[in-house]
Amino acid sequence: MPLTGPMRIADNADRPRLAPHVRLVYDQARQRHVLLTPETVTLLNGTGAAILEMCDGVRTVAEILAELRGRYDRVADTEVEAFLTGLVAKRCVEVNHG
Amino acid sequence: MDRPLGLLAELTYACPLHCPYCSNPLNLGDYSDELTTQQWLRVIAEAAELGVLQLHLSGGEPLLRRDLIDIVRFASGHGMYTNLITSASGLSSRRAELLRAAGLDHVQISIQADEQALSDRIAGMPSFERKLTAARLVKKLGWPLTLNVVLHRHNIDRIGHILDLAAELGADRIELANTQYYGWAQLNREALLPSRAQLERAETVVRAARERLRGQMEMIYVIPDYYSKYPKPCMGGWGRQQLTVAPNGDVLPCPTAHTLPLPRASVREHSLAWIWQQSPLFQRFRGTDWMPEPCRSCARRDLDFGGCRCQAYQLTGDAARTDPVCHLSPDHGIVASAVRAASEAGSPREAVLIPRPHPDTRRRE
Numbered sequence: 001m002p003l004t005g006p007m008r009i010a011d012n013a014d015r016p017r018l019a020p021h022v023r024l025v026y027d028q029a030r031q032r033h034v035l036l037t038p039e040t041v042t043l044l045n046g047t048g049a050a051i052l053e054m055c056d057g058v059r060t061v062a063e064i065l066a067e068l069r070g071r072y073d074r075v076a077d078t079e080v081e082a083f084l085t086g087l088v089a090k091r092c093v094e095v096n097h098g
Numbered sequence: 099m100d101r102p103l104g105l106l107a108e109l110t111y112a113c114p115l116h117c118p119y120c121s122n123p124l125n126l127g128d129y130s131d132e133l134t135t136q137q138w139l140r141v142i143a144e145a146a147e148l149g150v151l152q153l154h155l156s157g158g159e160p161l162l163r164r165d166l167i168d169i170v171r172f173a174s175g176h177g178m179y180t181n182l183i184t185s186a187s188g189l190s191s192r193r194a195e196l197l198r199a200a201g202l203d204h205v206q207i208s209i210q211a212d213e214q215a216l217s218d219r220i221a222g223m224p225s226f227e228r229k230l231t232a233a234r235l236v237k238k239l240g241w242p243l244t245l246n247v248v249l250h251r252h253n254i255d256r257i258g259h260i261l262d263l264a265a266e267l268g269a270d271r272i273e274l275a276n277t278q279y280y281g282w283a284q285l286n287r288e289a290l291l292p293s294r295a296q297l298e299r300a301e302t303v304v305r306a307a308r309e310r311l312r313g314q315m316e317m318i319y320v321i322p323d324y325y326s327k328y329p330k331p332c333m334g335g336w337g338r339q340q341l342t343v344a345p346n347g348d349v350l351p352c353p354t355a356h357t358l359p360l361p362r363a364s365v366r367e368h369s370l371a372w373i374w375q376q377s378p379l380f381q382r383f384r385g386t387d388w389m390p391e392p393c394r395s396c397a398r399r400d401l402d403f404g405g406c407r408c409q410a411y412q413l414t415g416d417a418a419r420t421d422p423v424c425h426l427s428p429d430h431g432i433v434a435s436a437v438r439a440a441s442e443a444g445s446p447r448e449a450v451l452i453p454r455p456h457p458d459t460r461r462r463e
Binding site: 019020021023025027029030034036037038039041088089090091 | 101104147148179273316
């Protein structure tokens, strides 16, 4: 098993990325970002879209949190982690560990 | 009014399988005059304009349409997420590669059971081995694989083995959905509805598998709505998120809404935008104004939208009543007695399934 795959977010050194079958797009009709997955469309708020845009398999969770703090006044680390963990469980986000 | 998120394109009702739980209309002959390629492309362009982001290609067997690859390419070009829902018969390597190149995002393959004899018996033809081959092909080409399994009295006890097979095939998702009793399936309801004991056993297996396969396989498990306390939020609300286009061009708020005594709406006569926004059909049960009691004053009315209009009509003769599945419905006794009968009946072997006839499965243009 390589050090990559659909596992849990274990710590802030993990590098999340969107799963290959998932698409993050800007929807002109609704003027917002949406996450397209096999059976669902998730309309994203600004923070959600910002987090997923940074899920590039290069940035760590810690780096994503740091960038969010630079952009937003209040960033709840646990909420961001819960958001990503939920998407990992749905196999929308994959993780490169370490 | 919201914009629609998804379009279910039922490209053809022709199908090589004969599943007794088929929810397609009883009178398939009414749908043999199928939309042409050009008409489908127009529908897809209009859908994209209207805000549709996902295109679910289904049927019948959508691979029976020779123009499937053109349709996928066109939808992909409009930025849509494309999803093929197939029995896998007709998914050759060559066809699969062309679909991949055309931009198809995701494939869902139906299986009827975890082993050949039962799967083929339910499907009404030898198909199991081809499905496994196709599932492996999907993975090989780098698509995410979803397995769709319709559960009922005759296969629900195999659920653990079905999950083992899915894991072995490397499925990314599995949808284990109990039969919905519409169309042909309604004829077989007594033979399909599982007993309470069967459901309890299945839920134990599903709970354990969910833990075991967490992060490996996404698992969707849907109990028969006859057994739930509240009705399903059918289609996420009438004319709210989804629309269906039937093979003949009829546009519907849900795939079974053709059973309701409502005026038709067709892409042969109107634009998709007019149908979504203005047709009497789409406005009939949109929102909450149409609701009777107990829905009207219920705290859940924006969660389940009063349940399924087709089920209300089918069981009570009035499409505007509360879905009888709801334990608060004055008609709930109808559902309760069906559940009682299913739990009292003898071995599943005693119940006879009537296979769905498909007289004509030749490819059509």
